[in-house]
Amino acid sequence: xxxxxxxxxxxxxxxxxxxxxxxxxxxxxxxxxxxxxxxxxxxxxxxxxxxxxxxxxxxxxxxxxxxxxxxxxxxxxxxxxxxxxxxxxxxxxxxxxxxxxxxxxxxxxxxxxxxxxxxxxxxxxxxxxxxxxxxxxxxxxxxxxxxxxxxxxxxxxxxxxxxxxxxxxxxxxxxxxxxxxxxxxxxxxxxxxxxxxxxxxxxxxxxxxxxxxxxxxxxxxxxxxxxxxxxxxxxxxxxxxxxxxxxxxxxxxxxxxxxxxxxxxxxxxxxxxxxxxxxxxxxxxxxxxxxxxxxxxxxxxxxxxxxxxxxxxxxxxxxxxxxxxxx
Amino acid sequence: xxxxxxxxxxxxxxxxxxxxxxxxxxxxxxxxxxxxxxxxxxxxxxxxxxxxxxxxxxxxxxxxxxxxxxxxxxxxxxxxxxxxxxxxxxxxxxxxxxxxxxxxxxxxxxxxxxxxxxxxxxxxxxxxxxxxxxxxxxxxxxxxxxxxxxxxxxxxxxxxxxxxxxxxxxxxxxxxxxxxxxxxxxxxxxxxxxxxxxxxxxxxxxxxxxxxxxxxxxxxxxxxxxxxxxxxxxxxxxxxxxxxxxxxxxxxxxxxxxxxxxxxxxxxxxxxxxxxxxxxxxxxxxxxxxxxxxxxxxxxxxxxxxxxxxxxxxxxxxxxxxxxxxxxxxxxxxxxxxxxx
Ligand SMILES: Nc1ncnc2c1ncn2[C@@H]1O[C@H](COP(=O)(O)OP(=O)(O)OP(=O)(O)O)[C@@H](O)[C@H]1O
Ligand SMILES: [Mg+2]
Numbered sequence: 001x002x003x004x005x006x007x008x009x010x011x012x013x014x015x016x017x018x019x020x021x022x023x024x025x026x027x028x029x030x031x032x033x034x035x036x037x038x039x040x041x042x043x044x045x046x047x048x049x050x051x052x053x054x055x056x057x058x059x060x061x062x063x064x065x066x067x068x069x070x071x072x073x074x075x076x077x078x079x080x081x082x083x084x085x086x087x088x089x090x091x092x093x094x095x096x097x098x099x100x101x102x103x104x105x106x107x108x109x110x111x112x113x114x115x116x117x118x119x120x121x122x123x124x125x126x127x128x129x130x131x132x133x134x135x136x137x138x139x140x141x142x143x144x145x146x147x148x149x150x151x152x153x154x155x156x157x158x159x160x161x162x163x164x165x166x167x168x169x170x171x172x173x174x175x176x177x178x179x180x181x182x183x184x185x186x187x188x189x190x191x192x193x194x195x196x197x198x199x200x201x202x203x204x205x206x207x208x209x210x211x212x213x214x215x216x217x218x219x220x221x222x223x224x225x226x227x228x229x230x231x232x233x234x235x236x237x238x239x240x241x242x243x244x245x246x247x248x249x250x251x252x253x254x255x256x257x258x259x260x261x262x263x264x265x266x267x268x269x270x271x272x273x274x275x276x277x278x279x280x281x282x283x284x285x286x287x288x289x290x291x292x293x294x295x296x297x298x299x300x301x302x303x304x305x306x307x308x309x310x311x312x313x314x315x316x317x318x319x320x321x322x323x324x325x326x327x
Numbered sequence: 328x329x330x331x332x333x334x335x336x337x338x339x340x341x342x343x344x345x346x347x348x349x350x351x352x353x354x355x356x357x358x359x360x361x362x363x364x365x366x367x368x369x370x371x372x373x374x375x376x377x378x379x380x381x382x383x384x385x386x387x388x389x390x391x392x393x394x395x396x397x398x399x400x401x402x403x404x405x406x407x408x409x410x411x412x413x414x415x416x417x418x419x420x421x422x423x424x425x426x427x428x429x430x431x432x433x434x435x436x437x438x439x440x441x442x443x444x445x446x447x448x449x450x451x452x453x454x455x456x457x458x459x460x461x462x463x464x465x466x467x468x469x470x471x472x473x474x475x476x477x478x479x480x481x482x483x484x485x486x487x488x489x490x491x492x493x494x495x496x497x498x499x500x501x502x503x504x505x506x507x508x509x510x511x512x513x514x515x516x517x518x519x520x521x522x523x524x525x526x527x528x529x530x531x532x533x534x535x536x537x538x539x540x541x542x543x544x545x546x547x548x549x550x551x552x553x554x555x556x557x558x559x560x561x562x563x564x565x566x567x568x569x570x571x572x573x574x575x576x577x578x579x580x581x582x583x584x585x586x587x588x589x590x591x592x593x594x595x596x597x598x599x600x601x602x603x604x605x606x607x608x609x610x611x612x613x614x615x616x617x618x619x620x621x622x623x624x625x626x627x628x629x630x631x632x633x634x635x636x637x638x639x640x641x642x643x644x645x646x647x648x649x650x651x652x653x654x655x656x657x658x659x660x661x662x663x664x665x666x667x668x
Contacts (some may be wrong), residue, residue: 087577106570107566108587121575121576
C-alpha cells in the first residue's frame with residue numbers, strides 16, 4: 001500500500017533569463033517525498049541543487065523563471081498559490097535552512113527578535129509568550145544560556161551556533177518538511193558532525209520529511225533514506241540509499257562513490273571523475289555526462305536517455321535500457 | 328562609549344588649533360598696515376595706523392600673536408568683527424541658530440523624502456515609480472542651486488506671494504525684539520513656542536520653506552541614489568531570502584529587514600550633508616536674504632575681516648568634530664556590530 005506523498009515535484013523546469021536568452025538550469029525534475037522520510041539531493045557545484053530548492057518555495061532570484069512543472073504540497077500546487085497562501089506555508093509548513101548560516105541571519109536584529117517574528121508571523125501569540133517559546137527552542141537546539149543569548153546579535157555567535165539558531169527558527173512551527181541546503185558546508189568538520197547529529201535527532205523527534213541537499217555523498221549516506229543524484233540540471237539516478245550506495249547504476253554515481261571510497265581509505269592518489277561538469281546553457285543533445293563517461297557510446301552523445309525504472313530505482317542511462325524496448 | 332566620547336572631545340582642541348593656525352599663517356601675508364587699516368574707519372585717522380599696530384602688537388612674531396589670540400579665545404573673546412560691526416562671538420550667537428534651524432529643517436526633508444523615495448525606487452526597480460524617482464533625482468543633481476533659488480523666489484514670492492525672503496516678517500521682528508519676548512535657546516522656532524507665540528512660529532517656519540527646499544534638492548538627489556543602491560544591495564542579501572523563507576510579510580522583509588540595514592550608509596551621508604550645510608549655505612542665504620552664519624562668513628572673507636574669518640573657521644571646526652561625534656553615536660544605535668571604543 002502506498003502512502004500519498006507529502007510533497008510531489010513534477011517536471012520542474014527553471015531557467016535564467018540572460019541577455020534575452022533563456023538558460024535552462026533545471027531540466028525537468030520529478031520526485032515525491034513521503035512523510036518522515038529524508039531525501040538527499042546530491043550533485044556537483046552548479047548542478048542546480050540550490051535553484052531547485054528555492055524553486056520549491058518560489059524564492060528564486062528575479063532573473064530566474066519557473067518555466068514549467070508543479071510542486072504539490074498535500075495536493076496543493078505551490079507554484080499556483082497566491083502570495084499570501086505561499087507566505088503561510090513558508091516557515092510554518094515547509095521551512096528552509098541555508099548554506100551560510102551567518103549570512104542568513106539579519107546582522108542588525110537580535111537572535112531573539114528574529115525567532116519571535118517568525119513565531120508571530122504564523123501564530124497569534126503575545127511577544128512574551130513568543131519569547132518564552134524562543135528560549136525553549138534555543139535550548140532544544142543546544143544553545144547554552146538561551147535567556148541571555150536571546151538578546152545577542154548574530155555576530156556574537158559562531159557559525160555553528162548560527163546554524164543552530166537557523167534550525168531553531170526552522171523548527172519553530174513544527175513544519176512537515178525541512179529543506180536543508182548544504183547546511184554544514186560552511187562549518188568545520190567537528191561542528192558539521194554535531195549539526196548533522198542534531199538534525200537527525202530532531203527529524204526523528206518531529207517526524208519531519210527532509211530534503212537534504214549536499215555535494216558530499218558521505219553526508220548523504222549518514223542521513224538519507226533516499227538519494228537523488230543531480231547532474232547538469234537533470235536527475236541521473238534516484239534510489240533508496242542502501243541500494244544506491246551498494247549497487248550504483250549510473251556511471252556518474254559509480255564515479256562519485258569511487259572517489260568517496262578512496263578518500264576514506266586514505267589512498268595517496270585521488271581518482272576523481274575526469275573532466276569538468278557541463279557548462280550550463282549549452283545543453284548537449286545527448287546525455288550531459290557522456291563527455292566524461294568511460295562507457296559512453298555513440299548513442300549517448302546523440303540522444304538524451306529517459307529515466308528508466310529498475311525496481312525501486314530510477315536511472316538515466318542507455319546502458320540500463322530494458323531489453324526488448326522499442327527504442 | 329563614554330570613554331570614546333571623551334577621547335574624541337579631547338581631539339577637539341587639536342583640530343581647532345590646526346585649522347586656525349593655518350589660517351593665521353595666511354593672514355600674516357597681509358602687511359601689518361593692511362591689517363591695522365581694518366580698524367581704522369576714518370580717513371583722517373590714517374596717521375594713527377602705527378598706533379594701532381603697536382597697540383595690537385601686529386609686528387610681533389607669528390607665534391606670539393597667535394598665542395595672544397588663542398588666550399582671548401579661551402576667555403571667550405573672539406575679537407571684534409568690523410564686517411558685522413559687532414564682536415565675533417556675538418555675531419555667531421546671533422546668526423548661527425538661524426542657520427542650524429535651516430539646516431535641520433532641510434535635513435529632515437532630505438532624509439524623510441530621500442529614504443522614502445530611494446527605498447520605493449529600489450523596491451519597484453525598473454517600474455514606473457523607479458523611473459520617475461530617478462528622473463527627479465537627475466534633475467535635482469543638474470539644477471544649479473542659484474537657478475532653482477531664483478526660480479522659486481520668482482514664482483512663490485514674485486507671482487504668488489506665498490512666501491517672502493528674509494528670516495521673518497516685520498511684525499515678528501517687533502515681537503521678538505519686544506520686552507516681553509524671552510530668549511531661551513536662540514532658536515526662534517523653539518523660543519516662539521516657549522513664549523506661546525504661535526504666529527511667530529508659523530512666520531519663521533514659512534520663511535524657512537523656500538531656502539530649505541532650495542538647499543534640499545541637491546542633497547536629496549544624492550540621498551535618493553545612496554538609499555536606492557543601498558536598498559538594492561540589501562534586498563539581494565541572503566538574510567532577506569531567509570526572512571522570506573520564514574514566511575514573514577513582504578513589508579516586514581522590506582522595511583524591517585532590508586530597510587534597517589540599508590539606512591546605515593544614509594546616516595553617514597546625512598551627517599556629512601548636515602555639517603556641510605552648517606558652514607555652507609552661503610548662496611542660499613544670500614539669495615533669500617536669510618540672516619544666517621553663512622552670510623556672516625562671506626562678508627568677513629570679502630572684507631578681509633581677520634577676526635571674523637578666524638572665528639567663523641573655529642566655529643566650523645567645532646561643528647565638524649561635534650557633528651561627526653554625534654553621527655558616530657547614531658551609528659551604534661542602528662548597527663549593533665559597531666562598538667565605540
Ligand atoms: N542568480 C543567478 N543568476 C544566473 N545564474 C544562476 C544564478 N544562480 C544560479 N545560477 C545558475 O544556475 C545553475 C545552478 O546553480 P545552483 O546554485 O543551483 O547550483 P548548486 O548545485 O546549488 O551548486 P553549489 O554546490 O555551488 O551550491 C548554475 O549553472 C548557476 O550558474
Ligand atoms: Mg547551492
